[in-house]
Amino acid sequence: MKTIQDLFSFVSDQPLIFSSGEFFVLFFIFLSIYGLIYNHVVARLSYVLLFSCLFYYKSSGWYLLVLLGTIFTDYFLSLLIYNVKNPVQKKFYLILSLAISLGVLFYFKYTNFLLSNISLITGKSYDWINIILPIGISFYTFQSISYLVDVYKGEIRPRKNMLDYCFYMTFFPHLVAGPIVRAKLFLPQIRAKLRISNSTTNKGLYFITKGLIKKALIADYIAGYNDLVFLNPENYAGVEILMAIYGYALQIYCDFS
Numbered sequence: 001m002k003t004i005q006d007l008f009s010f011v012s013d014q015p016l017i018f019s020s021g022e023f024f025v026l027f028f029i030f031l032s033i034y035g036l037i038y039n040h041v042v043a044r045l046s047y048v049l050l051f052s053c054l055f056y057y058k059s060s061g062w063y064l065l066v067l068l069g070t071i072f073t074d075y076f077l078s079l080l081i082y083n084v085k086n087p088v089q090k091k092f093y094l095i096l097s098l099a100i101s102l103g104v105l106f107y108f109k110y111t112n113f114l115l116s117n118i119s120l121i122t123g124k125s126y127d128w129i130n131i132i133l134p135i136g137i138s139f140y141t142f143q144s145i146s147y148l149v150d151v152y153k154g155e156i157r158p159r160k161n162m163l164d165y166c167f168y169m170t171f172f173p174h175l176v177a178g179p180i181v182r183a184k185l186f187l188p189q190i191r192a193k194l195r196i197s198n199s200t201t202n203k204g205l206y207f208i209t210k211g212l213i214k215k216a217l218i219a220d221y222i223a224g225y226n227d228l229v230f231l232n233p234e235n236y237a238g239v240e241i242l243m244a245i246y247g248y249a250l251q252i253y254c255d256f257s
Helices: 002-007 021-037 041-083 087-122 137-153 162-170 183-189 198-231 238-256
Strands: none
Touching: 021 041, 041 087, 041 137, 041 162, 087 137, 137 162, 137 183, 162 183, 198 238
């Protein structure tokens, strides 16, 4: 019972990542149930949404509430942007939505940076604020903004069904590390009838295996060397630092690809 409880609880110093054994256990449980319900659209969307929320909670804890707050705020603002006819009002709601989303992002990413620069300019000291950056906040913020801008431009109609929008925003394979997915490409697919065959299954397993090799065997291995050099660059020769720079480029590529 304790093991099961640990599997579904958040541990701050051990966030859930794709290449961990814990994720594979959760993903196996997820797939076992998904295989029974994938032909039922509402059940499928609701189930994946709940798993995505669990995944994000395991990665970031109660910062899940920040993600949900962004989703609900931008969902209702997208309806306002679409429904109002006055162009001034339409632009006002767009600017308001951008200000809210970017304001939250700015607070978590740049508050201490701003305070440190003010301190340098004014000569006054400021206490460092203990702010933990929510995982994936940049990705889901800009994904939400792309949705709002597409609605404003008339390229897509906002989803009246909140389940669809929540699914789009929380879809766990790209929630914490991107890429940013355009709504006009993603949303039409989520209620389409799924056709699972041996070829698509094998193709999926191939991509998952290739991704794990890039992440766990290449990126993480190179990161160990890069971190040693970047932590104390004065202890290394120019060639070693240059190799760490090239290694970091390869690390980032393998992490994201």
